[in-house]
Amino acid sequence: MSRSWIDQALAEHKEPEHDEVDAGGRRQLPLADREQQVLDRIDRARRRRPKVREERITMSHGAGGKATHTLIEAVFLGAFRNPLLEPLEDAATLAVGGARVALTTDSYVVSPLFFPGGTIGDLAVNGTVNDLAVSGATPLYLSAGFILEEGFPVADLNRVVASMRDAAAAAGVHIVTGDTKVVQKGKADGCYINTAGVGLLERDVSLGVAQARPGDAIIVSGPIGDHGITIMLARGELDIEADICSDTAPLNGLVAGLLDAVPGVRAMRDATRGGVATILNEIARDADVGVLVSEDQIPVRAEVRGASELLGIDPMYVACEGRLVAVVPGEAADQAVAALRAHPLGEQAAVIGRVREEQPGIVQLKTAFGGTRIVDLLVGDPLPRIC
Amino acid sequence: MRFVDEFRDADKAHALAAKIAALCEPGRQYKLMEVCGGHTHTIYKHGLEDYLPESVTLVHGPGCPVCVIPMGRVDDAIHLASQPDVIMTSFGDMMRVPGSGGSFFDANAEGTNIRMVYSPLDSLKIARQNPDKQVVFMAIGFETTAPSTAMTMLRAAAAGIENFSVFCNHVTIVPAIKAILDSPDLRLDGFIGPGHVSTVIGCRPYEFIARDYGKPVVVAGFEPLDILQSIYMLMVQLSQGRSEVENQYSRVVPWDGNLVALKAIGETMELRPYFEWRGLGFISHSALQVKEKYAAMDAERLFQVPGVRVADPKACQCGEVLKGVLKPWECKVFGTACTPETPIGTCMVSPEGACAAYYNFGRMNRTRVAEAAQAARS
Numbered sequence: 001m002s003r004s005w006i007d008q009a010l011a012e013h014k015e016p017e018h019d020e021v022d023a024g025g026r027r028q029l030p031l032a033d034r035e036q037q038v039l040d041r042i043d044r045a046r047r048r049r050p051k052v053r054e055e056r057i058t059m060s061h062g063a064g065g066k067a068t069h070t071l072i073e074a075v076f077l078g079a080f081r082n083p084l085l086e087p088l089e090d091a092a093t094l095a096v097g098g099a100r101v102a103l104t105t106d107s108y109v110v111s112p113l114f115f116p117g118g119t120i121g122d123l124a125v126n127g128t129v130n131d132l133a134v135s136g137a138t139p140l141y142l143s144a145g146f147i148l149e150e151g152f153p154v155a156d157l158n159r160v161v162a163s164m165r166d167a168a169a170a171a172g173v174h175i176v177t178g179d180t181k182v183v184q185k186g187k188a189d190g191c192y193i194n195t196a197g198v199g200l201l202e203r204d205v206s207l208g209v210a211q212a213r214p215g216d217a218i219i220v221s222g223p224i225g226d227h228g229i230t231i232m233l234a235r236g237e238l239d240i241e242a243d244i245c246s247d248t249a250p251l252n253g254l255v256a257g258l259l260d261a262v263p264g265v266r267a268m269r270d271a272t273r274g275g276v277a278t279i280l281n282e283i284a285r286d287a288d289v290g291v292l293v294s295e296d297q298i299p300v301r302a303e304v305r306g307a308s309e310l311l312g313i314d315p316m317y318v319a320c321e322g323r324l325v326a327v328v329p330g331e332a333a334d335q336a337v338a339a340l341r342a343h344p345l346g347e348q349a350a351v352i353g354r355v356r357e358e359q360p361g362i363v364q365l366k367t368a369f370g371g372t373r374i375v376d377l378l379v380g381d382p383l384p385r386i387c
Numbered sequence: 388m389r390f391v392d393e394f395r396d397a398d399k400a401h402a403l404a405a406k407i408a409a410l411c412e413p414g415r416q417y418k419l420m421e422v423c424g425g426h427t428h429t430i431y432k433h434g435l436e437d438y439l440p441e442s443v444t445l446v447h448g449p450g451c452p453v454c455v456i457p458m459g460r461v462d463d464a465i466h467l468a469s470q471p472d473v474i475m476t477s478f479g480d481m482m483r484v485p486g487s488g489g490s491f492f493d494a495n496a497e498g499t500n501i502r503m504v505y506s507p508l509d510s511l512k513i514a515r516q517n518p519d520k521q522v523v524f525m526a527i528g529f530e531t532t533a534p535s536t537a538m539t540m541l542r543a544a545a546a547g548i549e550n551f552s553v554f555c556n557h558v559t560i561v562p563a564i565k566a567i568l569d570s571p572d573l574r575l576d577g578f579i580g581p582g583h584v585s586t587v588i589g590c591r592p593y594e595f596i597a598r599d600y601g602k603p604v605v606v607a608g609f610e611p612l613d614i615l616q617s618i619y620m621l622m623v624q625l626s627q628g629r630s631e632v633e634n635q636y637s638r639v640v641p642w643d644g645n646l647v648a649l650k651a652i653g654e655t656m657e658l659r660p661y662f663e664w665r666g667l668g669f670i671s672h673s674a675l676q677v678k679e680k681y682a683a684m685d686a687e688r689l690f691q692v693p694g695v696r697v698a699d700p701k702a703c704q705c706g707e708v709l710k711g712v713l714k715p716w717e718c719k720v721f722g723t724a725c726t727p728e729t730p731i732g733t734c735m736v737s738p739e740g741a742c743a744a745y746y747n748f749g750r751m752n753r754t755r756v757a758e759a760a761q762a763a764r765s
Contacts, residue, residue, distance in 0.1 A: 006485075006700045006731055013723035035716055036752045042722035053729055056496035060483075066728045238505060305388055312738070359751065369611045370397035371434020373748040379483070379727045 009053070013045060043361065050074050064273030064319075065378035087208055090131040090269060093201060100201035102137035104128060107194040113160065115234040117226075117245025120193060121163035123321055126250050127272065128197040129171045133252040134268035134324055136207045136259065137199030139171060145179040145194040152190050160191060171250035173197070203259055209279075209327065211266040212287035216355040217333035219326045221254060221346045222247070223299040224276050225318035229307045240310060242303040249322030254343045258326065261339030266327040270320070274378065276352075277316035279325045280363045281377045283355065291363040293353030293375070316365075317378050327355065394610030395433065403615045404438040410622040417443045418574060419621055420711055422564060423581035424451030424739025425609050431748035433611040443618065446573075446711035447741035449563045449667060450581050452528040453480045454709060454733040454740045457665045458697040460556055461486030464525050466693055467554055467686055468499040474517060475501040475554075476510040477525040478532075480737045485730055487697045501525075507532075507539040514543070514551040523686045526553045531583040533557040533675060534648035537655040540677075540684050554686040555677050558662065560584050561592050562673035566664075568600050572712050577621040579614065580606035582636045587652075589644030590632050597630040608636040655681050663696065665733055666706025705732035708741055715745040722746060 029037070050070040060067035077085065084092045091104035108124045125142065132139040144164065148157070168175050175195075226247040233240055251270060259265060269279045276298070284291045300308075300315045308315045322345060328336040333351050340346030363375040411417070421427060427447045430436065436445065449455055461484055468475040468491075475491075482491045482503060491501045504510060507524050514522040526536040536553060543551045560581060567573065580593055585606045593604045603624035607617035617635045624631060634640055655678055662674030677685035686692070699705065702720045707713040715721055715734065725731040727743055734742035 009724040009729055009731060010700070010702050010720065013720065032752060038716045038722065039750060039752055042750065045723040045726075054493060054496070056493070058492040058496050060492060070728070237509070302388055309388070309391060362751065364751065365434075367433045368397070369395045369433040369435070370400055371437040371611075372751075373431060373434040374750050376727075376747045376750070 046361075060379060063378065064278060067379055068274075069377065087210070089135060089208055091135040091137065091197075091199070093135060093137070102132050102135040102199045102201055103196070104131040104135070105194065105196035106131060107192065109189070109192050110231065111189060112231075112234055113156065113190055115246055116230055118248040118321075119160055119163040120191060121160040122167045122248045124193040124195045125164050125167035125171060125173070125175075126248050126321060128195040129173060129250045129252055130270040130322075130324070132197050132199035133250070133255040134207075134270050135199070135201075136203055136205045136255075136268075137201045138256075139173045139197055139199040139250075139252050141176045141198050142168065142173050143177045143179075143196045144175050146181070147188055147192040147194075148180065148182045149188040149190050150182060150185040157191065160193075167250065171252060203263070205259065205263065205265065207265065207267050208286075209267040209269065209283045210286040212283050212289055212327045212355045213266070213329075214289055214355055214357040215330040216266060216327050217330050217336070217351050218280070218283070218291065218293065218353045218355065219328060219333065219336055219340065219349060219351050220271070220276060220299065221251075221324045221326070221340050222322075222348045223301045223304065224271065224320055224323055225300060225304040225308065225315035227321040228275070228318035229304045229315075232311070233307065238311070240307055242307055244301060244303045247320055247322035249345055251322060251324055251345065254340065254345045255324070257343050257346075258336060258339045262328055262332045262336045264329050264332055265336070266329070268324050268326045271323045271325055272319050272321060275315070275317040275319055276323075276325055277314070277363070277375045278377060280353075280375060283327060284361050284363050287355070288360045290356045290359040290361070291353060292356055292366065293363070294366045296368040297350055297352045299348045299350050316375060330354065391610070394608070394612045396612065399612055400438055400615055403612070403619050407438075407443065407615075407619050407622055408440045410619075410626045411440050411442050412626070415442060417576050417622070417625065418446050419443065419577050419579060419618060420446040420448045420567070420575050421579040421607075421614070422448035422450040422560065423579075423584065424454065424737065424741075425583060426579055426581075426607065426614055427451070427741050427744050428739050429609055429611055429614060431744040434748075435611050435614060436749075438615060439618070443622075446575060447708070447715075447744075448578075448711060449567065449664070449709045450529065450560060450584070451734070451737050451739040451741070452532065452558070453484055453737035454705065455558060455563070455664045455667070456481075456484060456527060456556060456733060457663045458485070458487050458699065459663070459695055461490070462488065462697060463692045463694060464554055465489075465491065465494045465499065467523055467690055468494060468501050470521075470690055472520045473500070473523055474513060474520050475499065475523045475525055476504045476507070476513060477501055478505075478527065479503045480739075481525055481527060483730065484733055484736045507535050508542065511539060511543055511546070511548055511551060514548050518550060520550060521689070522551050524551070524553050525556070527556045529558055529560050529581070529584045530587040530652070533652050533656065534587060534645070537648075537651035540655045540681055541651060543684065544681070549683070552684045552686040552689055553677060555656065555675060557656065557675040558664070559658075559673055559675065560588075562670045563664065563667065564593075564596065566667055566670050567710055568596065568602070570710055573710055575602060575711070576625060577603040577605070577630075579617050579621070580604045580632070582606060582608050582613075582640060585634075585636065585640045585644070587645050587648045590634050590640065590642050591644075593632045597632050601630045603630045604632045606632070606634045606636050606640055608639065654678075665699065666709040668706075700731055703732040705734045705742075708732075708734050715742040718742070722750070
């Protein structure tokens, strides 16, 4: 970063002299109005087209928070912009020879490769299956690309591949094409996997977080944060032990049950990197609505809460690999929760909040203590390489 | 969850809020400073201000260890990390703090090896695994973290680890509070005293605030009910015209502090003649340096540190925010040029910084929200 980055930032956001200051420099507007002016100014600044300031990629760019959003919008969307990509949903939905299909891809760099509840192979299959499922598609075929580091034990590779085979069987998909590359020792960390997937859109649904309307209910399908905390503890850097495992699981069965019961579902997202908080912010931003959630409605396992307290992490930002957030019309909330609870992966599904008109773009949380605060996107992530 | 939920009980909070409101004298404004950044974080994270009457304002103090590190020291640290065969270790909070040429994250993208650790002791593990490298721990924090740095140095000395050193930026809280009390542009009614610092130094060091400046101090814990109760205790003192040091956090803070911890600090570190605080300027005897006896573990002695003072950008008003003269949103660049994504001032970096707390948790006009709620009711 060059020395002048501060000057640049200041110049970009230069505001005309504030008219609320009189000749004597005294401020005239009441405090609340001045605060509102500042909030409006911030709102305008946040709606500007994002720009990558850094000269090099930093870990924050991969964390799923603000820096990732900025990178995607400024670099990738900037270069590839087209109507199919633009919604930036978990999968693109397109028409091929009369059929509507969903297409998605995801890369997996989790460290460690093996952890309680799963392996990198489980994530690679389930993650892509879930991206298709929450788009309303029936996942069908996957590709698998491997980047292997010189020296990686074949036994470990066999273990990873066996877990992919089992996960694919459980999800009812087939891995039908693939690729292998080997890089020199030190140029990668053991094993990275990329999977892409296609699914068939059989239902007449058009899902997207931009569809959220005031009055809609927001639902999570189960306790949040299990995966992220499990990985963090599995790294053994913290000397904390807890009896939790990753929630990695294919969500296509759960989603099918929900869509059968409530065809009017507006949107679904699987809560991976950035956690539930990030999805709530995507809803608020893309639908230009306010979101209000209650802390004491959000299911979190005691172990996850305890570890998060110790580490100073908010479970709302911690990744899951087998949970989804759904937006459904308010009147269908009970029906949706019942449909989710009927499936083993959704037993603890709960309504956590509502979409509303007030404060568009902002996610507010009613804390268990009885106060209110906002829930913003994180800039970086305290837990890198969790998937 | 035990030992947590008890301190977040909404019913108890309502009861305390009513008692606080009853103590407010009509027409009087109360400005209370929470010195510690951990308190600022709790206040915003739990939305505690919702419980306070309008006449009670919380002013956020200078007790955020990351926020008070001047840009020049960040540059010095990056310079150290750029030396051949150096691994630097740092608490995660420091990674995003901007120096004049960027943060630790940016430095890593350009080739330095700065690793995040959860405890300074992890640095010793890294030193053992990398005998051909010098491992420099970026030591920051108040008396809260100084003992863990001191213990790590003692442990390194005992184990004969020769490739570990400390870049010492530890600061002490009392001179900063005194600087604020002596600052002409601020009127405070009382202090919510820092809890974690006090576990080490005890409550005695604050007696001058009550005695010489006539301001009550209540040392407080970090759960929202702790803070609410401390505010109530301050309001009781104010209503009775008393100014004393009281200890709300007695379940953790001994009146005389922790002698073992203080001894470890005294063994390894000594006061610097002066140290620059971001926004507050140079304050004499306000920071610690490594003692001569442990010179072999002092990165400032082992390496040439440029020590160039970098003036804060003119537009940045961290100083006023740290002293509590300005609310975060009153800073000219707040939320536009200076955001958690591209922080110009340190107050925007650490989750304990007043600006970051307001931006991340409090960015809604509370007065307006309250007015709207009232209008809806009537």
